[in-house]
Amino acid sequence: MFEFDQYLGFLAFLIILTMGFWLMIFLVAIVPYWIGGSLTEFLKEKQAARKKAKEADVKNA
Secondary structure (H helix, E strand, O other), X not given: OOOHHHHHHHHHHHHHHHHHHHHHHHHXXXXXXXXXXXXXXXXXXXXXXXXXXXXHHHHHO
16 A cells, blocks of 8 residues: 555654644744743833932932
8 A cells, every 4th residue: 555665754744744833833922922021021121220220310419
């Protein structure tokens, strides 16, 4: 019915398809989550630094 080479080719196809699926999930779901979280933290730190500098200016004035 099927030759062994065809079976190996089908297994290679399934492996590549599975790897592509998980790569797609990683790129679509996890990477934006990381980028969004890092941007949020960066903005919080920047806002805290600006608030601290403003308070220091008010104390020195």
